[in-house]
Amino acid sequence: MTRLRFHKSLDELKEKLLVVAGMAEQSIQRAVEAYRTRDLSICDLVDRGEMAINRLEREIDQMALDLLAMEQPMAIDLRFILAVIKINADIERVGDSAVNIIERVRELQAYPVCDLPIDIPRMADLAAAMVRKALQSFIEADARMADSVLAMDDSVDKLNETIHYALLNVMRDTPQYTPQALGALVIARSLERVADHATNIAEDVIFWVQGYDVRHKTSLGNGAGR
Amino acid sequence: MGVGIEVKNLNAWYGNNHTLQDINLHIPANQATALIGPSGCGKSTFVRCLNRMHETNPIAKVEGSVHIGDLDVYNDASPVEIRRRVGMVFQRPNPFPTMSIYDNVASGLRLNGFRNRRVLDEVVERSLKHAALWDEVKDDLKKKSGASLSGGQQQRLCIARALAVDPEVLLMDEPASALDPVSTAKIEDLIFQLKSQYTIVIVTHNMQQAARVAERTGFFLSGKLVEFDTTHKIFTNPGDKRTEDYITGRFG
Numbered sequence: 001m002t003r004l005r006f007h008k009s010l011d012e013l014k015e016k017l018l019v020v021a022g023m024a025e026q027s028i029q030r031a032v033e034a035y036r037t038r039d040l041s042i043c044d045l046v047d048r049g050e051m052a053i054n055r056l057e058r059e060i061d062q063m064a065l066d067l068l069a070m071e072q073p074m075a076i077d078l079r080f081i082l083a084v085i086k087i088n089a090d091i092e093r094v095g096d097s098a099v100n101i102i103e104r105v106r107e108l109q110a111y112p113v114c115d116l117p118i119d120i121p122r123m124a125d126l127a128a129a130m131v132r133k134a135l136q137s138f139i140e141a142d143a144r145m146a147d148s149v150l151a152m153d154d155s156v157d158k159l160n161e162t163i164h165y166a167l168l169n170v171m172r173d174t175p176q177y178t179p180q181a182l183g184a185l186v187i188a189r190s191l192e193r194v195a196d197h198a199t200n201i202a203e204d205v206i207f208w209v210q211g212y213d214v215r216h217k218t219s220l221g222n223g224a225g226r
Numbered sequence: 227m228g229v230g231i232e233v234k235n236l237n238a239w240y241g242n243n244h245t246l247q248d249i250n251l252h253i254p255a256n257q258a259t260a261l262i263g264p265s266g267c268g269k270s271t272f273v274r275c276l277n278r279m280h281e282t283n284p285i286a287k288v289e290g291s292v293h294i295g296d297l298d299v300y301n302d303a304s305p306v307e308i309r310r311r312v313g314m315v316f317q318r319p320n321p322f323p324t325m326s327i328y329d330n331v332a333s334g335l336r337l338n339g340f341r342n343r344r345v346l347d348e349v350v351e352r353s354l355k356h357a358a359l360w361d362e363v364k365d366d367l368k369k370k371s372g373a374s375l376s377g378g379q380q381q382r383l384c385i386a387r388a389l390a391v392d393p394e395v396l397l398m399d400e401p402a403s404a405l406d407p408v409s410t411a412k413i414e415d416l417i418f419q420l421k422s423q424y425t426i427v428i429v430t431h432n433m434q435q436a437a438r439v440a441e442r443t444g445f446f447l448s449g450k451l452v453e454f455d456t457t458h459k460i461f462t463n464p465g466d467k468r469t470e471d472y473i474t475g476r477f478g
C-alpha cells in the first residue's frame with residue numbers, strides 16, 4: 001500500500017513552499033534596503049516579486065487542495081498539508097508587508113532624509129532571522145528549532161515598542177519631521193507583523209511535526225500567555 | 227441496548243499459525259469501534275472470536291476470555307445463544323436467495339421458535355425500518371426474494387435480519403467494501419443511527435470509513451493489537467510509529 005506518488009507530491013509541495021518563502025524573505029530585505037537607501041529601483045523589484053509570490057501562493061493552495069481531495073491524507077501527512085496551507089498564507093503576508101514598506105518609501109521621497117533615533121535595519125534583521133529560522137525548522141522538521149523562534153518574537157515586540165516611543169518624541173520635539181517619523185512608524189509595524197508571521201510559521205511546524213497546537217501558549221510546554 | 231465487550235489475553239490459532247497474540251481491549255457499549263490493518267493482520271479473526279465463529283473451523287483454536295456484557299462467551303454460553311446476542315454482517319451480502327424479503331428477516335426469529343404472526347409482522351417491520359430499508363421494500367415484502375434486491379439493499383436486508391433477533395452487539399466485516407458509494411453512504415448513516423442501540427464493531431480496509439463512523443479505532447498488525455485509541459487520535463496523531471506508517475501508506 002506504499003503511496004510513492006503521493007509522497008513525491010508532498011515533497012514537491014514542500015519545495016514549492018520553500019521557493020515562495022525564499023522570495024518573501026528576499027522582498028523584506030529589499031524593502032528595508034530601499035528604505036535605507038531611498039532607491040526606488042529596489043521598490044520596483046519588490047513589486048515584481050510580489051506578483052510572483054501571489055501566483056505561487058495560488059499554485060500551492062491548488063496543489064494542497066488537490067492532494068486533500070484526491071489522496072485523503074492521514075495523520076502526519078494531513079498535518080503537513082494543513083501546515084503548508086497556513087504557512088503559505090503567512091508567507092504571502094510577509095510579501096504584503098514588504099509592499100507596505102516600499103509604499104512608505106515612495107511616499108517619503110517627497111520629504112528630505114532625516115536622522116531618526118531608531119534602528120529599522122536592526123529590527124529588519126531580527127524579523128528576517130525569525131523567518132529564516134522558522135523556515136529552517138520547516139526544512140528540517142525540527143520542532144525544537146521552531147520553538148526557539150517563538151521566544152524571539154518578544155525581542156521584536158520590545159524593539160517595536162521602543163521605536164514607537166522614540167518616534168512619538170520625534171513628532172513632539174521636531175514636528176517638521178512628523179511625515180518621516182510616521183513613515184518609519186508604519187515600517188516598524190510592518191516588520192513587527194513579519195515577526196508575527198514567522199511565529200505563526202513556527203507554530204505550524206510544531207503542529208506538523210508533533211501534532212500539538214501551541215498557538216496562544218508560551219512554548220512547546222503548556223501555559224497561557226502568547 | 228448495547229453492552230461493552232471485554233477481551234483479555236485472547237490468542238487464536240489456525241493450525242500452527244498463531245493468528246492472534248495476547249489481545250486485550252475494552253470495546254465500549256453503544257459506540258462504533260473500527261478495526262483496521264493490512265490483510266492477514268488478524269482483525270477478521272478477532273471479530274470471529276467475539277461470536278465464536280472462529281472455532282467453527284476444525285483446525286482453529288482459541289484461548290483467553292471474551293465477556294459481552296455479563297456473558298462469558300467461552301465459558302457459560304452456547305454458540306447459538308451468543309449468535310443471537312451478537313449479530314454479524316459480512317463483506318458480501320448473503321440473503322437466503324429463495325426466501326422472500328419477509329422470510330429473510332423473520333428467519334432468525336423462526337429459528338428461535340417464534341411463530342406468532344402478529345409478533346413476526348411487527349419485528350420484520352421494525353427491523354427493516356432500523357435498517358433503513360422499509361420504505362423501499364414495504365410493498366414487496368412477500369412478493370420479492372432477497373436476491374432480487376440491489377447489492378446495497380441486500381446488505382441492509384442482512385442488517386435487518388441480524389437486528390430482528392434483538393442483538394446487543396453487531397459485528398460488521400467489511401460491510402460496504404462490495405457496494406457503490408451511494409449504498410456505502412447509506413450503510414455508514416445506518417451505523418451512525420444504530421450505535422445508539424447497539425455496540426458496533428466494524429472491520430474495514432477503508433480508513434476514511436473508519437474515520438467517519440467509529441469513535442474508537444484499533445490497529446492490528448501481524449496478529450497483535452498495536453494501538454487502540456480514539457479514532458480522532460489514531461487518524462490525526464497516532465502514538466505508534468507503525469500505526470502512522472500504515473495509515474499514511476508508508477508500508478503495507
